[in-house]
Amino acid sequence: MTLWSQFFIPTLKESPADAEIASHKLLVRAGLVRKLSGGLYTYLPLGLRVMQKLTEICRQEINAGGGIELWMPHVHPVENWEQGPRWAAAREIMFRADSAGDGQRAPREPQFVLGPTHEEIITPLVKTEITSYRDLPKNFYQIATKFRNEIRPRYGLMRAREFVMMDAYSFDTNDEGAVKSYFAMKTAYERFFRRIGTLAIAVEADTGVMGGSYSHEFMVPAEVGDDDIIYCEESGYAANREKATSRLVPDGLADAAPAGEITEFATPGVVTIAALEAAPYGVPADQQFKTLVYIGDGKPFLVILRGCDELEEAKLGQLGFGLFRPATAEEIVAVMGAKPGSLGAVRGTLANPGALAGVFADAAIRLIGNGTTGANKDGFHVRNVNVARDLAISRFGDFRRVRAGEPCPRSGQPLKSRRGIEVGHIFKLGTKYSEKFGAVYTDDQKQSHPMVMGCYGIGISRTLQAVIEQSHDADGIVWPWSVAPFQVLICVFDPQLAEASDLAKRLAAAAERAGADVLIDDRTERPGVKFKDADLIGIPLRVTIGGKGLKEGIVEVKARRAKDVSKVPLADAETHLASTIAALAAGT
RNA sequence: CGGGGUGUAGCUUAGCCUGGUAGAGCGCCUGGUUUGGGACCAGGAGGUCGUAGGUUCGAAUCCUAUCGCCCCGACCA
Numbered sequence: 147m148t149l150w151s152q153f154f155i156p157t158l159k160e161s162p163a164d165a166e167i168a169s170h171k172l173l174v175r176a177g178l179v180r181k182l183s184g185g186l187y188t189y190l191p192l193g194l195r196v197m198q199k200l201t202e203i204c205r206q207e208i209n210a211g212g213g214i215e216l217w218m219p220h221v222h223p224v225e226n227w228e229q230g231p232r233w234a235a236a237r238e239i240m241f242r243a244d245s246a247g248d249g250q251r252a253p254r255e256p257q258f259v260l261g262p263t264h265e266e267i268i269t270p271l272v273k274t275e276i277t278s279y280r281d282l283p284k285n286f287y288q289i290a291t292k293f294r295n296e297i298r299p300r301y302g303l304m305r306a307r308e309f310v311m312m313d314a315y316s317f318d319t320n321d322e323g324a325v326k327s328y329f330a331m332k333t334a335y336e337r338f339f340r341r342i343g344t345l346a347i348a349v350e351a352d353t354g355v356m357g358g359s360y361s362h363e364f365m366v367p368a369e370v371g372d373d374d375i376i377y378c379e380e381s382g383y384a385a386n387r388e389k390a391t392s393r394l395v396p397d398g399l400a401d402a403a404p405a406g407e408i409t410e411f412a413t414p415g416v417v418t419i420a421a422l423e424a425a426p427y428g429v430p431a432d433q434q435f436k437t438l439v440y441i442g443d444g445k446p447f448l449v450i451l452r453g454c455d456e457l458e459e460a461k462l463g464q465l466g467f468g469l470f471r472p473a474t475a476e477e478i479v480a481v482m483g484a485k486p487g488s489l490g491a492v493r494g495t496l497a498n499p500g501a502l503a504g505v506f507a508d509a510a511i512r513l514i515g516n517g518t519t520g521a522n523k524d525g526f527h528v529r530n531v532n533v534a535r536d537l538a539i540s541r542f543g544d545f546r547r548v549r550a551g552e553p554c555p556r557s558g559q560p561l562k563s564r565r566g567i568e569v570g571h572i573f574k575l576g577t578k579y580s581e582k583f584g585a586v587y588t589d590d591q592k593q594s595h596p597m598v599m600g601c602y603g604i605g606i607s608r609t610l611q612a613v614i615e616q617s618h619d620a621d622g623i624v625w626p627w628s629v630a631p632f633q634v635l636i637c638v639f640d641p642q643l644a645e646a647s648d649l650a651k652r653l654a655a656a657a658e659r660a661g662a663d664v665l666i667d668d669r670t671e672r673p674g675v676k677f678k679d680a681d682l683i684g685i686p687l688r689v690t691i692g693g694k695g696l697k698e699g700i701v702e703v704k705a706r707r708a709k710d711v712s713k714v715p716l717a718d719a720e721t722h723l724a725s726t727i728a729a730l731a732a733g734t
Numbered sequence: 735c736g737g738g739g740u741g742u743a744g745c746u747u748a749g750c751c752u753g754g755u756a757g758a759g760c761g762c763c764u765g766g767u768u769u770g771g772g773a774c775c776a777g778g779a780g781g782u783c784g785u786a787g788g789u790u791c792g793a794a795u796c797c798u799a800u801c802g803c804c805c806c807g808a809c810c811a
Contacts, residue, residue, distance in 0.1 A: 158745065158746095158760095158761095159745085159746090159760065159761085159772060160745065160746045160747095160759095160760070161746085162745075162746085163740090163741095163745085163746070163747085163803090163804085164740095164803060164804055165804090166804075166805070181803095183802085183803090184802080184803065184804090238809085239809075239810080262810095263811090292811075294809095294810070294811090296809075296810075297735075297808080297809065298805095298806095298807090298808090298809085300804095300805090304811095305809090305810070305811085306811095309811070310811095311811055312811090313811090363811090364811095372809095372810080459808085567811095568810075568811060569811070570811070571810090571811060603811050604811070605810090605811030606811085607811085608811055609811085639769080639770070640769090671769095671772090672768085672769055672770085672771090672772080672773065673769070673770040673771065674769090674770075674771040674772050674773080675771085675772050675773095676770090676771085676772095677770080677771045677772085678771065678772045679772085681771090690770085692770060693769090693770085694770065695770095702770095
């Protein structure tokens, strides 16, 4: 049992000025963390206890899912990253660490970086240690600090520069095994989030800079989340908006027949979709072809969308470019011969088709059939443009951003959308890293093959905050039993009375025998202060020992979640406490 | 990195527009009265007003630069 007066729980009456969202305010007010600098936090004793509980539950479930725990360095030789497949993209977020004394010399490439994740470390390790199919599959993990120089740290622990993550890496002999490892981890994640009493739903996700073939994100639904989840209750479909699709284009849609000859018409000063919709032109946005210019690995390419649709930039990842970005106005003029607003992809109007790395069309433009687009000549557009006949399309794909209300790809019912916090992610990586690092094994036919990998992450510190975001009220945090820093709080109003403090110790011992972590509020504070602090730090079960109750021969027992207080006769207090603890522990 | 905001005591802040030498609440220390939902009284400590320049007789206040922090965008667990 821990005595509050001997512990350290610096609670605040007022919210810190730099906190915006409820969970961030409560993290600070309840004395869980303190900020050192943007995205850098000290975990105070109470916050650390929650981290330790989350870590232990995570460890148990990953172990149960086949994970083998190890510990890797946080300082990485830069060579590992240079050798890996994503140095160009990843270096932006990495902290550099130079050798001692190098600060005085001329700037140059760093010799070390602080690890943002560990594919580049684990894969070379496995390469040297595992060479036979007999030693596979393996799934290694650690629960450790990660460093990412986030451009914009946000919302306390939600997006921090230094944070705690469980990261796991699976190695299999073939695709089938990798899928098995993947789903074993998915199951472990589901068990983890259930055990910590937090709703996190698995959604289909974009693979981003990690690469790989497919992935799921675990999302805690919350208004303050950074991600949009597109979902359908009917079919159970759920995806990150970056990845989500809809059945907007019916299967087997026939190409529209040409409606007439292409006709150029003057549109002086018209450079937006909206301007072309307006009088005197009156072309609805869903009848316009929008042409965007991007630069992929140095070469320009075009993306064609309906005028009413928006590009979902993450979906360009499927095109296979290492790096891509929107073209600048100057680059657009150079390649297209016209300024943005008058662009199109009609054959014959393209100034320099050979310079393009491709013309990628969103499938939804087939719904237009015949429409209007820019003439690649400032101040002119063309109408009667037929998708099949006239556009220089090299490939169709899904590039548009899905909106709520569109038909679900599975059920056809309207899709819904909500915000979520990404607390976990699982990737099926394939052989991207194993090939790069030469992590190969020999099979029973003496043949050599690259290992098939998966990688998996749970943001432990972010989860800590997501739990609070999901479980709080106007008075403070409402901890789920399994992750509460303490599970029972014994509030003693007159700690100087031997009768009261002896009773507190006796009940605390009983609660501990029942398996609970106990905090005794033995401070010489007024009752109001103690009640407010109790609600703020959110301990699931509160036992109050006060003069009023002692006269009646009772103690008061109240669950943080509940409104009502039960008065328990002293004689029954220990058994009542034990059974209540058992019920709460089973409930989570 | 682009856009917007902000920096005054440990915390929350007033004062800034219209320059005249910094005020409150909480917290802290001392004493007293209180004691079931953030008590009250009396006394006290604590601030180079983010930093550096400039304007001025005089700068928290006006100007310039710079740094930190917060919010919106691109990125992520």
